[in-house]
Amino acid sequence: MENDIIENIERVRASLKEGVTLVAVSKTHTAQEAKTAYDTGIRDFGENRVQELLEKKANLPDDIKWHLIGSLQTNKVRKVVGEAFLIHSLDRPELALAIEKESSKKDIVTDCLIEINIGCEDSKSGVLPEHLDELVELARSLKHIRIRGLMAIIPKGTQEENREYFKKMKQTFDDLKKKESENFSMEILSMGMTNDYVTAIDEGSTLVRVGEGIFGARDKNRGGNQNG
Numbered sequence: 001m002e003n004d005i006i007e008n009i010e011r012v013r014a015s016l017k018e019g020v021t022l023v024a025v026s027k028t029h030t031a032q033e034a035k036t037a038y039d040t041g042i043r044d045f046g047e048n049r050v051q052e053l054l055e056k057k058a059n060l061p062d063d064i065k066w067h068l069i070g071s072l073q074t075n076k077v078r079k080v081v082g083e084a085f086l087i088h089s090l091d092r093p094e095l096a097l098a099i100e101k102e103s104s105k106k107d108i109v110t111d112c113l114i115e116i117n118i119g120c121e122d123s124k125s126g127v128l129p130e131h132l133d134e135l136v137e138l139a140r141s142l143k144h145i146r147i148r149g150l151m152a153i154i155p156k157g158t159q160e161e162n163r164e165y166f167k168k169m170k171q172t173f174d175d176l177k178k179k180e181s182e183n184f185s186m187e188i189l190s191m192g193m194t195n196d197y198v199t200a201i202d203e204g205s206t207l208v209r210v211g212e213g214i215f216g217a218r219d220k221n222r223g224g225n226q227n228g
């Protein structure tokens with residue numbers, strides 16, 4: 001088990017380009033398994049549920065950067081603001097306002113990515129492309145949120161279909177660079193998971209979120225691609 005994790009990380013690392021951050025998605029796996037990854041040098045971990053993120057954080061070294069990658073309910077904002085290094089799933093105005101309010105209360109600035117539902121799938125979270133500008137303008141007006149880039153979970157498909165979605169994301173990312181300001185920048189393009197991260201990197205991803213490709217198969221009854 002431990003050896004598998006170490007070998008998997010070596011294999012994934014070998015296919016990364018310079019400047020690409022590897023986030024090890026430890027959801028549904030134990031703190032001990034995450035610690036094996038930590039010991040190989042991994043310092044970025046992704047969780048999709050707030051509760052699980054907080055529990056792992058309490059049981060693992062302090063120098064880990066915890067990424068919240070799952071969709072976030074406004075009633076969990078209070079718990080995660082100040083705890084997560086980066087929230088990848090800012091996707092709607094009410095969530096932006098809730099993060100702003102809580103960050104202001106704690107007197108901090110919270111780093112977020114805007115999640116885009118680039119495949120316009122009903123089942124997925126993320127702002128629809130047609131509502132992106134609105135959310136961007138709102139976020140740019142909020143003093144306690146700093147937008148650092150974009151995130152997407154693309155639809156399942158062939159490698160060529162994947163590539164088209166990644167290209168669309170990269171185009172949007174590049175377009176939004178024109179709007180850069182003090183609390184709005186396009187530095188991080190979070191796209192690519194176990195099955196498609198090589199293509200994602202090819203198309204300009206700067207951060208890949210790899211779960212099964214590091215920790216092995218997850219129990220399908222726990223932690224899907226959404227939520228907490």
Ligand SMILES: *Cc1c(COP(=O)(O)O)cnc(C)c1O
Nearest residue numbers: 025069193194209210211212225
């Ligand atoms: C679970 C999850 C991942 C990792 O998926 P794998 O296919 O296991 O690599 C990446 N991003 C998000 C948002 C997830 O929920």
